[in-house]
Amino acid sequence: MKIWCIEDDLNINNLIIYALTSQGFAAQGFGCYAEFCDGLKTETPDLVMLDIMLPDTDGLTILKKLKEDVRYSDIPVIMLTAKSSEIDIVKALDAGAEDYITKPFGILEMTSRVKAVLRRCEKHTKNSTVLVSGSIEMDTERHVVTVDGEKTDLTLKEYSMLKLFMSSPRKVFSRENIMDIVWGDSYVGESRTVDMHIKTLRQKLGKAGDIIVTIRGVGYKIEPDGEKR
Secondary structure, three states, rough: OOEEEEEEHHHHHHHHHHHHHHOOOOEEEOHHHHHHHHHHHOOOOEEEEOOOOOOOOOOHHHHHHHOOOOOOOOOOOEEEEEEOOHHHHHHHHHOOOEEEEOOOOOOOHHHHHHHHHHHHHHHHHHHOEEEEEEEEEEEEEEEEEOOOOOOOOOHHHHHHHHHHHOOOOOEEEEEHHHHHHHHHHHHHOOOHHHHHHHHHHHHHHHHHHHHHEEEEEOEEEEOOOOOOO
C-alpha cells in the first residue's frame, strides 16, 4: 500500500515515513502541494496524510480539490496538523477527510489510525458501484460518466449502452442483443438505430470512444486496451 505524506516540517515528515515504512507500507514524503502534484503524474497513492499549514497551498484546499476530482476522490485522506480547534476538525471532516490527527501525536496511535482507515476503505471498495474502462469511469449509483475526470453528458440510451458494454468488457453484443436490452419492447425498428447511437456515443467520449470496437457483421464490444474500430 502506497501512503503519501504532505508535510513541510522535514523532521516530522521523516518520522512519519520511517514509522510507516517500518510497518511495511511504501511511504513517500512531499514538502508542498506542487511536489505532490508532480507525484500524481506517474502514480496514485492508496492514502494521503495531509498537513493544513503548507507553504504553497493550505491543506483544506488540497483536500477539497482531491475530493472534487473523480480520479482521486476515493483516496482516503488523514489530516495531520497542529490546528486542534473543534471548528478546524469539523471543517476537515465535512470536506471529506477520513480522520484527523493533531500534533503532537504518538507514532503507535498514528499507524493504528492509518490501518483502521485502510480497513474501512477496503470494505467500501469491495462494494463499489464504479465501473472503469480505460479513461472512462461510470458511477452507476450517481448515474455519472466521466472521461479523464471530466463529466460527460449522455442521453439515457447512450448511458444504458455504455453501461452494458462496461459491465461485460470484451464481450461482443450483436445489434439485436443491444436493441433487446437497451430498448426492450419500447421500440420497433431497424438495428441501424444502434449504429447511430454508437456514433454519437463515441463522439461524446472523444478519444476514449476508441475502446468501443466494431465487430464487422456482428455488433460491438468494449476493449479497455483499445483496438482499431
